Amino acid sequence: MSARNTARIAYLILIYGFLYLPILVLIVYSFNDSKYSLEWQGMTWAWYQNLFDDPDLLQVALNSALVATLSATVATGIGALAAVALYRYDFFGKSLLQGLIFVLMMTPDIVMGIALLILFASLSLPLGFWTLLLAHITFNIPFVVVTVFSRISGFDRHLIEAAKDLGATEFQTVRRVILPLLVPAVGAGWLLSFTLSMDDVMVSFFVTGPTFEILPLKIYSMVRLGVTPEINALCTIMLGVTLILILIAQLLLREKP
């Protein structure tokens, strides 16, 4: 193997190493049988056990899961239909809409968080579950639109004409031809939204209130107090969940129509 190739592969490994090393360290230490030291003292499930014994934490985790599920579902509904509409129709303000979705996706979390906070404040909405849900749906929508739209753009454009030709109305065409073919992309969109929602820190930071705690924010407050093995375990679980969801989403997107 030539020197240049070796250098290339070395560089790749270096960067991959950089990307994964901290995560791996985190995972390893979540099993470390030592409360304070980072010397390896043996394998234990104790920290995970502690997590499950903590009812508050479980409630917080459930809260997160609830918001993630609901927001992913609503965002997928709105986003998928929007993607279909963008593909199928020309309408007044179409490019504006596309631009808006793109900008929304690019908007830094903090800007979005503040904007929504101001909106909710001006409507005198109490900060809690509902404001959180609305916010999560909002930042999830663009990702669903992009995922579904890129899949639908790959369709044979005559498929829809064929359905019409055979007598299907717009709704029947969507229901019997477009949506079934979009199921993998819609599924992937849902999974991505769920992940985004579970992991979100900054937007949630501004729009939730003390009545409704969610996991990332809980982790944040825990972490500010210092490193503990329980946090390691918690983070490892979050990593694991994200990993599984993303893998499934990628598998769905890889399927050929």
Place this chain on the structure above:
Amino acid sequence: MRIREPFKLAAIGMIWFWLAAFALLPNLLVVLASVLERGGDEFVAFAFTLDSYRRLLDPLYLGVLLDSLWLAAATTILCLLLGYPFAYLLTRMPARWRPMLLLLVIIPFWTSSLVRTYAMVIILQTNGWLNQILLKLGLIAEPLELLYTEPAVIAGMLYALLPFMILPLYAVLEKLDRRLIEAAHDLGAGRVTIFRRIVLPLTLPGVVAGCMLTFLPGLGMFYVADLLGGARTLLVGNLIRDQFLSARDWPFGAAASVLLTGLMGLLLWAYYLSSRRASRGALP
């Protein structure tokens, strides 16, 4: 308008409504808030003023702004320097490995950056992983104070944001037509020239997109600065947060946010220009 297609109306109506209510309107309110006065009980008082913007120019806050810009810019440049060769090498890998390699980049991309920042804390702590290794290897006698320094914040942001730079770069490098490079070689161009006049202009949209996805969050990511920089580092993100939650100076926070949005607008415009230029053909 004939309601011949209720479905079409419903689909378009829904998305418009949602975006108008939760994307367009809130941002307009932010702009509005930034030009109002700070309120007492209410968050704002309805009196027009440009005070908030003037205060942004106050040396203290300006310093914060410049610090943040510097940190975010440094992170972005580092991401670019590290990420561009990486993305390029990815595209040169055998095709059957590429999906797997790409997946290995996508996973950190979707993983919570808070978790990853926390992982960085574990590494950089006084009794953290890095120090332990260095001690064990005998490279240092005493543990290094890595945490709560500016390099730590940069390292943390780099760690969180690198995948955001790699993915758009990869997307645009993959589409690069190899034959253009071959043709240029054939015509006698050297490697540097090829890069400067062919590869770079054509991949510019990806570069701008990557910079957008690293620079803007970099300005706002207050938790990285919190966890890795401690109370010493005040960034725009932290500033905005404090104004909203602690100081209750909403107009001021809004003004800072508008500033951020303005920067984003600039970058979006740069992206738009670069992609138009690339599609029209970048060979001079």
Place this chain on the structure above:
Amino acid sequence: MSEPVIELRNVSKAYAANPVLCNINLQARTGEFLTLLGPSGCGKTTILRLLAGFEKPDSGEIRIAGQDMQTLPPEQRQVNTVFQSYALFPHLTVFENVAFGPRLKRVRGEELQERVTDALRMVKLEEFARRKPGQLSGGQQQRVAIARAVVNRPRVLLLDEPLSALDYKLRKAMQIELKQLQRRLGITFIFVTHDQEEALSMSDRVAVMNAGRIEQFGTPRQIYEAPENLFVARFVGEINNLPGRVVAAAPPRYDIRLYDRVINLKSQYVFRVGDRVNLLIRPEDVRIWREYEGSAEERATLFPAVVEEVVYKGSTVDLAIRLDHGDVLATTQFFNEDDQALVNLDFREGERVFVDWVHDWETILPHED
């Protein structure tokens, strides 16, 4: 005389600033196989799409079975399309693809089963009912597309270059099958193709199109043997175009000067003395005499020429012959069963020959460039 099942009256369409159809008038009879023939971009597919309802005309009227299609969307028209790319639903089985249309009309159970199986049997694909389109070959997919369309019993079937993706042998076989199917079903087929051989062999009538206009509309025979303008003559088959001038007129017969000879020929057009004309002669109508054939007097009435190129094509020999007057003629010579020694087609390049054609088998058109 029954009403035509399809009627286009003064139909025009333009995309952006580009006119695609200019004042099209066309009628199709019930049960006829009508082909729209023309080069890419001539508008033939556009007419199909207008009939199907995927596009609206900018002006003019479209009637199907007497009904004005102005407000009727594609899903309500009694017309079905076979697409060039087949457009089979990839997520449905062959059976479900074909059943798609009937299901929408609420056909269920046994009746549905019967109709679908019948349609599949017609295209000889009953055994593939459970397969998915991805598992079929191009020819098989094509037949599913046809079955999916005809199962709905449309008044008119529109076929958009359905055979263009098939290889030569399969194409020829499908041409025969389609024609038989059409005869059996008795419905009107509107067939689009750029292959003139296909058009001639399958159609009852052909509309030759060019740049948004119909150049000629007639039976295959009329199109081939009596082209009405130079475009049709050139597009359908090979043609030789010789320059002539009218020296005496006694309609319908005219004395035409061609090079140094004057020939008396018949034409449906009215010419005056002095008019320039195009003499169009098909290659297979050209007759060639070798140097040693016939008497000197006979040869004096023929056009002398030299063989420039000989192309052996298996069933024929094509020659490019340069007349002494300069023009080159393309001719196709068929092997004669009586010519045991096969010497008659043993032409050599550079050989001297004498040329004429079967008089009154030519077409005379007013001069065009």
